[in-house]
Amino acid sequence: xxxxxxxxxxxxxxxxxxxxxxxxxxxxxxxxxxxxxxxxxxxxxxxxxxxxxxxxxxxxxxxxxxxxxxxxxxxxxxxxxxxxxxxxxxxxxxxxxxxxxxxxxxxxxxxxxxxxxxxxxxxxxxxxxxxxxxxxxxxxxxxxxxxxxxxxxxxxxxxxxxxxxxxxxxxxxxxxxxxxxxxxxxxxxxxxxxxxxxxxxxxxxxxxxxxxxxxxxxxxxxxxxxxxxxxxxxxxxxxxxxxxxxxxxxxxxxxxxxxxxxxxxxxxxxxxxxxxxxxxxxxxxxxxxxxxxxxxxxxxxxxxxxxxxxxxxxxxxxxxxxxxxxxxxxxxxxxxxxxxxxxxxxxxxxxxxxxxxxxxxxxxxxxxxxxxxxxxxxxxxxxxxxxxxxxxxxxxxxxxxxxxxxxxxxxxxxxx
Amino acid sequence: xxxxxxxxxxxxxxxxxxxxxxxxxxxxxxxxxxxxxxxxxxxxxxxxxxxxxxxxxxxxxxxxxxxxxxxxxxxxxxxxxxxxxxxxxxxxxxxxxxxxxxxxxxxxxxxxxxxxxxxxxxxxxxxxxxxxxxxxxxxxxxxxxxxxxxxxxxxxxxxxxxxxxxxxxxxxxxx
Numbered sequence: 001x002x003x004x005x006x007x008x009x010x011x012x013x014x015x016x017x018x019x020x021x022x023x024x025x026x027x028x029x030x031x032x033x034x035x036x037x038x039x040x041x042x043x044x045x046x047x048x049x050x051x052x053x054x055x056x057x058x059x060x061x062x063x064x065x066x067x068x069x070x071x072x073x074x075x076x077x078x079x080x081x082x083x084x085x086x087x088x089x090x091x092x093x094x095x096x097x098x099x100x101x102x103x104x105x106x107x108x109x110x111x112x113x114x115x116x117x118x119x120x121x122x123x124x125x126x127x128x129x130x131x132x133x134x135x136x137x138x139x140x141x142x143x144x145x146x147x148x149x150x151x152x153x154x155x156x157x158x159x160x161x162x163x164x165x166x167x168x169x170x171x172x173x174x175x176x177x178x179x180x181x182x183x184x185x186x187x188x189x190x191x192x193x194x195x196x197x198x199x200x201x202x203x204x205x206x207x208x209x210x211x212x213x214x215x216x217x218x219x220x221x222x223x224x225x226x227x228x229x230x231x232x233x234x235x236x237x238x239x240x241x242x243x244x245x246x247x248x249x250x251x252x253x254x255x256x257x258x259x260x261x262x263x264x265x266x267x268x269x270x271x272x273x274x275x276x277x278x279x280x281x282x283x284x285x286x287x288x289x290x291x292x293x294x295x296x297x298x299x300x301x302x303x304x305x306x307x308x309x310x311x312x313x314x315x316x317x318x319x320x321x322x323x324x325x326x327x328x329x330x331x332x333x334x335x336x337x338x339x340x341x342x343x344x345x346x347x348x349x350x351x352x353x354x355x356x357x358x359x360x361x362x363x364x365x366x367x368x369x370x371x372x373x374x375x376x377x378x379x380x381x382x383x384x385x386x387x388x389x390x391x392x393x394x395x396x397x398x399x400x401x402x403x404x405x406x407x408x409x410x411x412x413x414x415x416x
Numbered sequence: 417x418x419x420x421x422x423x424x425x426x427x428x429x430x431x432x433x434x435x436x437x438x439x440x441x442x443x444x445x446x447x448x449x450x451x452x453x454x455x456x457x458x459x460x461x462x463x464x465x466x467x468x469x470x471x472x473x474x475x476x477x478x479x480x481x482x483x484x485x486x487x488x489x490x491x492x493x494x495x496x497x498x499x500x501x502x503x504x505x506x507x508x509x510x511x512x513x514x515x516x517x518x519x520x521x522x523x524x525x526x527x528x529x530x531x532x533x534x535x536x537x538x539x540x541x542x543x544x545x546x547x548x549x550x551x552x553x554x555x556x557x558x559x560x561x562x563x564x565x566x567x568x569x570x571x572x573x574x575x576x577x578x579x580x581x582x583x584x585x586x587x588x589x590x591x
Binding site: 021072073074078102103117118124125126127128132135136139183184187188198200204205206207208212214215256257259260263265267268271272275277278279280281282283284285286287288289330349391392413 | 420421438440443446451455456457459460462486487496497510511514516520521524525528529532533538539544545582583584585589
């Protein structure tokens with residue numbers, strides 16, 4: 001296709017061919033906005049720069065890029081913080097911005113005193129310390145962790161007016177490195193009646209959760225590292241269970257104990273919570289898998305389009321069942337759709353960044369994205385999700401997200 | 417059902433066979449029975465893991481007043497923390513109430529959760545008798561046991577909660 005062909009809309013509302021930015025260096029006319037400097041050397045070029053730092057920090061100009069948090073007024077460490085997805089790019093969440101859900105705060109753990117106990121339906125119960133685990137063969141999972149309660153404002157009757165990250169940011173993505181759980185389980189020698197494990201954290205809630213043994217033997221990791229460095233305290237230092245593609249509560253932080261059992265423990269967090277009440281009055285239990293979701297992270301609520309012209313719509317897609325197959329974007333409220341470009345690599349159970357060029361004509365528009373994963377599952381419209389699950393399931397909200405743009409460039413969250 | 421289980425065990429055995437080759441350096445040390453006893457907080461629906469001890473509804477009311485009411489409210493509702501009792505709406509209402517009495521499927525979960533996590537400002541402070549007692553009081557507030565009742569390992573595991581069969585199993589491995 002010629003370059004001129006690439007400039008032709010491929011769907012309603014001014015969506016352009018996803019390959020446009022790859023084929024030609026289409027510039028955004030921002031040069032005029034930058035005030036010209038008359039001297040040959042800008043001020044920071046005239047003195048020697050600062051020296052070295054033992055641990056690098058973001059630029060002082062980026063201090064507003066933070067997690068938002070909401071906590072229990074009576075217990076400071078019972079709450080959540082959201083990753084500012086709308087202010088980040090690529091597919092990796094910086095460690096300091098990974099979302100948090102704590103049931104009773106972040107424990108201060110001395111790794112020299114930390115122990116992991118594995119017991120129950122095993123031939124030999126074993127205790128490991130951190131130095132033991134550091135000597136084991138390791139593997140990495142590059143993937144997302146998403147709280148089962150992420151995006152739950154979507155169940156509300158009226159659309160919440162919050163930026164993408166402060167509505168959907170209880171999901172983050174990183175490289176988790178550690179010991180495959182099956183290696184340690186094999187050393188303990190599972191008994192034939194073994195069917196479940198119950199994992200427990202060393203936090204003040206001693207939070208526990210049951211996981212089917214099939215999953216543990218498949219792809220679970222005992223992670224010691226997050227994006228190359230030891231796991232941050234708020235993400236489970238020194239040891240976190242990683243359960244690829246499954247809801248965040250199963251990724252037990254500060255993992256201290258694993259009991260092998262023949263039944264689930266029926267913990268509070270797999271009965272009273274993290275179960276999804278349906279309109280019938282019955283509730284889904286052990287709905288571990290995070291189904292495919294996508295959302296546009298720019299433009300979204302919190303931004304304003306200043307003038308008509310060329311923009312790049314971009315966002316994130318992921319699926320707890322495997323790889324993202326495709327992401328479609330609509331700029332006319334869902335009447336027509338165009339394929340977005342997927343940034344490579346596209347990995348299983350991992351954030352996939354998508355982008356598509358868009359020429360905004362200055363008219364009111366509604367933009368949205370929908371993902372299809374490699375199993376063929378397609379992200380539902382909100383109406384479809386609510387008709388199946390009602391509005392009181394609280395967990396596992398993964399409907400299509402729509403942002404309305406007014407002729408003035410103001411952006412709001414809408415249901416449609 | 418029987419056939420499913422046979423298939424599942426077949427899979428586990430095959431996986432175990434593969435594991436033997438990928439096992440690690442075997443650095444784990446045997447855990448003592450004492451350590452396991454001290455560390456193990458899990459209480460299963462069949463009563464497995466419930467310790468010795470007992471507690472009455474009356475004793476439980478005292479525990480509740482001292483440790484729970486400031487967040488959970490008088491009689492288990494109306495506080496800053498979640499509702500424990502006094503559901504005004506059914507699970508099919510808009511909006512529903514989800515309390516211990518109309519939502520929780522197992523009474524043993526009370527013991528498991530309270531002993532490990534509550535009260536949030538001083539977790540671990542309640543001894544086993546107090547945990548049995550406050551579990552009894554919460555069951556009483558929800559109309560599940562009588563005021564004279566006493567809870568222990570035997571009686572707590574025998575309770576059949578009203579919403580015991582209110583859940584659909586979505587476990588991807590065993591639907």
